[in-house]
Amino acid sequence: MANINIDSRKKNTFDAIVVGSGISGGWAAKEFTEKGLKTLVLERGRDVKHIVDYPTTNKYPYEFEHRGELTQAVREESPIASRCYAFREDAMHFFVKDKEHPYVQEKPFDWIRGYQVGGKSLLWARQTQRWSDFDFEGPKRDDFAVDWPIRYRDIDSWYSYVERFAGISGHKDGLQALPDGDFLPAYPLNAVEDYFKKVVGSKYANRHVISSRCAHLSAPKQIHFDQGRGQCQNRVLCQRGCPFGGYFSSNSSTLPWAEKTGNLTLKPFSVVESVIYDDRLGKATGVRVVDTNTKEVTEYYAKVIFVNAAAINTNLILLNSTSTRFPQGLGNDSGVLGKYVAFHNYSARISAEYDGLKEFTKDGRNPSDGGYMPRFRNLLKQETDFKRGYAAGFNASRSPLRDTSGFGAELKAQLLNKELGPWRVGSHMMGETIPKESNYVKLDASKKDDWGIPLLKISVDYDDNDAKMKQDYIEQMTEMFTEAGFKNITPNVSSQAPGLDIHEMGGVRMGYDPKTSILNKWNQLHACKNVFVTDGACMTSTSTQNPSLTYMALTARAVDYAVSMMRKNEL
Amino acid sequence: MNRRLAIKQVLILAGGVVLLPSCLRNEGKSTLSLSNLDISLSQEQLLADIAEIMIPKTDTPGAKDLKLHLFVLKMVDDCSAPEDQLKFTKGLAYFEGLNADELKNRIAEVNSGKPGIPEASVDFYRIMKGRVIGGYLNSKYVMSNLVIWELVPGRYNGYFPVKTA
Numbered sequence: 001m002a003n004i005n006i007d008s009r010k011k012n013t014f015d016a017i018v019v020g021s022g023i024s025g026g027w028a029a030k031e032f033t034e035k036g037l038k039t040l041v042l043e044r045g046r047d048v049k050h051i052v053d054y055p056t057t058n059k060y061p062y063e064f065e066h067r068g069e070l071t072q073a074v075r076e077e078s079p080i081a082s083r084c085y086a087f088r089e090d091a092m093h094f095f096v097k098d099k100e101h102p103y104v105q106e107k108p109f110d111w112i113r114g115y116q117v118g119g120k121s122l123l124w125a126r127q128t129q130r131w132s133d134f135d136f137e138g139p140k141r142d143d144f145a146v147d148w149p150i151r152y153r154d155i156d157s158w159y160s161y162v163e164r165f166a167g168i169s170g171h172k173d174g175l176q177a178l179p180d181g182d183f184l185p186a187y188p189l190n191a192v193e194d195y196f197k198k199v200v201g202s203k204y205a206n207r208h209v210i211s212s213r214c215a216h217l218s219a220p221k222q223i224h225f226d227q228g229r230g231q232c233q234n235r236v237l238c239q240r241g242c243p244f245g246g247y248f249s250s251n252s253s254t255l256p257w258a259e260k261t262g263n264l265t266l267k268p269f270s271v272v273e274s275v276i277y278d279d280r281l282g283k284a285t286g287v288r289v290v291d292t293n294t295k296e297v298t299e300y301y302a303k304v305i306f307v308n309a310a311a312i313n314t315n316l317i318l319l320n321s322t323s324t325r326f327p328q329g330l331g332n333d334s335g336v337l338g339k340y341v342a343f344h345n346y347s348a349r350i351s352a353e354y355d356g357l358k359e360f361t362k363d364g365r366n367p368s369d370g371g372y373m374p375r376f377r378n379l380l381k382q383e384t385d386f387k388r389g390y391a392a393g394f395n396a397s398r399s400p401l402r403d404t405s406g407f408g409a410e411l412k413a414q415l416l417n418k419e420l421g422p423w424r425v426g427s428h429m430m431g432e433t434i435p436k437e438s439n440y441v442k443l444d445a446s447k448k449d450d451w452g453i454p455l456l457k458i459s460v461d462y463d464d465n466d467a468k469m470k471q472d473y474i475e476q477m478t479e480m481f482t483e484a485g486f487k488n489i490t491p492n493v494s495s496q497a498p499g500l501d502i503h504e505m506g507g508v509r510m511g512y513d514p515k516t517s518i519l520n521k522w523n524q525l526h527a528c529k530n531v532f533v534t535d536g537a538c539m540t541s542t543s544t545q546n547p548s549l550t551y552m553a554l555t556a557r558a559v560d561y562a563v564s565m566m567r568k569n570e571l
Numbered sequence: 572m573n574r575r576l577a578i579k580q581v582l583i584l585a586g587g588v589v590l591l592p593s594c595l596r597n598e599g600k601s602t603l604s605l606s607n608l609d610i611s612l613s614q615e616q617l618l619a620d621i622a623e624i625m626i627p628k629t630d631t632p633g634a635k636d637l638k639l640h641l642f643v644l645k646m647v648d649d650c651s652a653p654e655d656q657l658k659f660t661k662g663l664a665y666f667e668g669l670n671a672d673e674l675k676n677r678i679a680e681v682n683s684g685k686p687g688i689p690e691a692s693v694d695f696y697r698i699m700k701g702r703v704i705g706g707y708l709n710s711k712y713v714m715s716n717l718v719i720w721e722l723v724p725g726r727y728n729g730y731f732p733v734k735t736a
Contacts, residue, residue: 060722062711071649190729234724363731364724404704407625407682412633415626415708416717420733 009301014040014265016562017287017302019272019317022119024535024551025308026250026258027162031559032306033263040300041255041264042289044271044309045115048094048122050228050251054241056090064089083500084112086123091239094122104444106459110499111312117268118251119310120502123239126215126247127546128168129372129391130159130179134379135543138432142378142387145340145435146511148540149521152179158553166248166552167224169368170213178210178374178545184218186211187368191360192396192423197371199484207376207480209394212368215248215549227253236365247367269293273453274321275305275330275531283530284330290451304530304562304571308555311536315341315441315507316456318518318533331518331525337508339440341460342542344503345390345431347494348470350477352486354396354423361398361420370395375432375544377472386468390431391544392477396423425486429473432544433498434465435506460498503547505539523558530571534558603641605648607656614663617674618643621666622703624678632712634703642706643699655698662695 015037018028025041032039047053061067068089075082078098087095096113103111114120133152139145156179163182172180189197189211197209216232217224224230229245229252238247245252258264269292276299278285286301307314315338321330329337370393377389401421403414439461443454474491481489498504511517514526523538525531534555536547565571599612610618622634622643634640647659665688666677681688681696707713714720 058722060711060714061709061720062714066646066650067705067709069646069650072652073649187727188729193729234727235722237722359733360729361731361733363728364726366727366729404700405682407678407700408627409629411704412626412629412631412707415704416713 012286012299013301014038015302015566016040016304016306017042017300018306018308019287020119020308020310020313020535021117021250021255021266022114022308022310022535023121023124023250023548024555025119025306026121026254027552027555028306028308028534028559029250029258029264029266030254031556032563033258033261035559035563036261036263037563038263039258039265040302041258041266042270042272042287042300043117043119043266043268044292045117045119045268047266047268048116048118048241048251050245050249050256051241051243054243055093057237057240057243059090059240080110081112083110083496084502086239087112088239090237091123094239094241101449102455104447104455104457106457107461108497109458109460110497111458111504112499112502113310117255117266118249121249121548122241122251124249124502124548125369125546126238126367127369127372128163128166128170128213128215128549129374129545130181131155131543131545131550132177132179134177134375135541135545138388138543139541142382144387145541146509146513146516149510149512149517154521155550155553155557158557159549162549162552162556165223166215166253167217167220167229168213168549169216169218171211173208173210175208175210175374177206177376177379181213183213184221187214187216187218187366189371190362190366190396191357192354192425193371193394195354195357196394196396196425196480196484200373200480203480203483204376206379207373209371209373212370212372212393214368216367217246227257229253232367234365234367236367238367271451271453272307272309272317273297273451274317275307276301277321277323277326277330277528279323279325282325284528290453292451295451303566304532306532306534306555306559306562307537308533308535311504311507311539312341312441312456312458314533314535314537316443316453318508319441319443320454326527330531331508331527333527334515334517336437336516337518338442339437339507340435340509341439341441341504341506342433342435342539343460343498343505344501344542344544345433345462345466345470346428346501347462347466347496348473349426349428349492349494350474350481350489351424351426351492352481352489354425354484354486356485357423358420366395369393373427377469377476384468384472386465386472387434388432388465388469389544390429390469390473392427392429392473394425394427396425398423425481427477429470430501430544430546431466431469431473432542434463435509435541436463441507458499460504462498503536503542505536505542505547508533508537509540510538511540522561523554524562529565530562532558532562601644603644603648605644607653608644608648608660610644610660614667615640615644617663617666618699620671620674621678621699624675625700625703626707631717634707637707637710637712639703639706639710642710643702646702646706647698651698655694658691658694659698662689662691662693665689665692665695
């Protein structure tokens with residue numbers, strides 16, 4: 001018996017364990033395996049192989065039974081998922097249905113999840129802007145959360161490192177608020193986006209409209225061909241999975257790369273119940289995994305564990321990892337685990353029309369989605385009665401004039417009319433929200449899921465700061481749209497719940513002080529040095545930039561640190 | 572049977588048994604297997620006629636050629652909210668039992684928003700027209716021949732010149 005146990009323990013022992021295969025887990029897998037570590041990647045959902053498992057990717061709209069629309073039955077069964085813009089007939093197989101994985105909402109929170117190999121990296125909006133010191137110094141300057149234990153100089157070279165591999169398209173715009181990166185050629189602004197850029201640039205000293213920076217291969221290099229990826233074909237059907245590997249996902253990029261090293265073991269259908277902590281050794285020894293099909297429990301062991309289960313589930317796993325040493329959850333001496341969760345405020349948009357530049361339209365599709373305005377509010381100094389600010393998307397397009405009021409041959413002719421209407425412009429806000437102790441996730445005291453893991457209880461809400469910021473966005477965009485001569489300016493304020501932004505962050509925040517934070521500057525648990533968190537859970541504040549690029553850079557940096565410590569026998 | 576009884580009761584509540592749809596009579600059923608709508612073969616043919624009046628055959632195919640009425644039925648059956656499904660079947664009665672000219676005139680009236688038209692019929696017409704237009708623009712024929720949709724554009728030009736007449 002003893003030998004069998006030793007054998008099975010050996011069989012289940014790796015150098016590194018990565019929990020989750022999404023955008024950050026995929027990076028951890030790539031970095032560990034490239035450095036020669038035998039790495040186990042655990043994914044709670046099914047496998048999704050690049051190209052092979054993209055069943056809708058080459059379908060025409062008329063090949064979908066409901067032309068892309070959701071059925072009433074699907075909407076009734078999954079009201080939360082149905083509110084996500086990408087949950088449509090062509091991609092709904094990549095989303096968690098509400099009923100499959102319930103959670104408790106103390107306050108409304110639309111938790112959008114992708115439980116499969118690749119996670120939400122298959123589905124993301126692919127916007128990739130760096131953070132600057134305006135972001136990392138934000139909490140300290142404006143007195144909220146805790147100070148970030150890193151600054152831009154700590155992550156600059158890691159941004160370049162992940163940008164070169166992932167392939168990020170963008171201009172070097174030379175802006176203080178949005179550092180330039182290691183870019184492939186940018187997707188151009190169109191005639192009206194360019195016009196708006198000029199208007200804004202001439203009327204406001206620190207406001208800029210730039211080409212959105214995005215994880216698309218506008219002009220692939222050898223490193224991308226080596227991944228088996230090719231040039232983006234401007235399909236903009238990304239949520240289906242891309243047969244060209246035109247955008248970055250774990251499935252198209254980091255996971256196949258890790259697999260090629262021969263050091264990767266990928267186990268789908270494996271939900272991590274907890275991290276195992278050994279009181280005697282004073283560190284984590286592995287993870288306890290439930291097979292989602294058989295419910296069999298297996299333990300896997302490794303010297304180092306990266307928890308990349310996606311922000312909220314990473315909180316869940318740590319909260320559920322209790323021991324004599326950590327009765328409140330792994331690394332939770334401070335009691336802040338699960339608290340200070342924040343997100344991005346996307347609850348306002350504005351649209352308008354422009355009568356000029358009718359000699360142009362656009363042809364083909366722009367995968368970057370057009371223009372981006374980095375944060376200008378409260379940037380250099382505090383100037384409003386709310387903290388922080390917002391970034392904004394901006395795009396313009398034209399479509400044919402179609403008067404559908406008639407019927408018969410007249411209606412038919414209208415539907416086939418090629419004459420274009422005016423340019424329509426639109427913008428949406430991406431507001432920084434302030435992490436607060438009162439915005440938290442915790443384990444439900446009694447309810448459990450089908451695998452015996454406590455359900456998560458979520459209590460996250462907007463506050464007055466968000467309301468004021470939203471109002472300011474509407475006012476400022478209205479002013480800029482008016483300056484540009486746009487007409488029929490129509491603000492659209494939604495009451496969407498937090499979560500639908502799919503930018504939930506925090507709960508396992510980084511900080512200098514173990515009394516007020518969980519992770520140190522290397523994304524390492526202050527109190528359990530061989531466990532790291534580099535997904536959205538680690539974020540001390542949210543900034544206004546889409547966060548994924550920062551997760552990638554933090555992950556590569558943390559793996560590099562972990563491996564160097566392991567080599568010195570210090571982990 | 573309970574469902575039919577329920578429909579019957581709703582119709583009675585709504586103002587009289589004269590609006591009883593033909594599905595309550597013993598008659599041929601829709602050629603589609605529907606889960607929520609109760610549509611007879613003759614009603615299905617009526618929907619085809621209405622769709623053809625909205626988008627007639629010209630030098631290009633019309634609604635009947637593209638079977639848009641079946642698309643409408645499929646979409647209303649699967650995707651519309653139950654209250655819209657009820658409006659759809661209820662409002663259809665207003666167009667039944669008319670000859671071709673009468674049907675066309677009635678559609679012209681409803682389309683023009685003439686006052687005094689039963690509310691359910693206005694609702695039916697709105698749902699029907701929206702689905703016919705959607706089905707037409709998303710049909711394989713239109714997307715392949717008239718308003719081309721590209722699976723792989725492979726290009727983006729933000730300053731594409733517009734030909735002026």
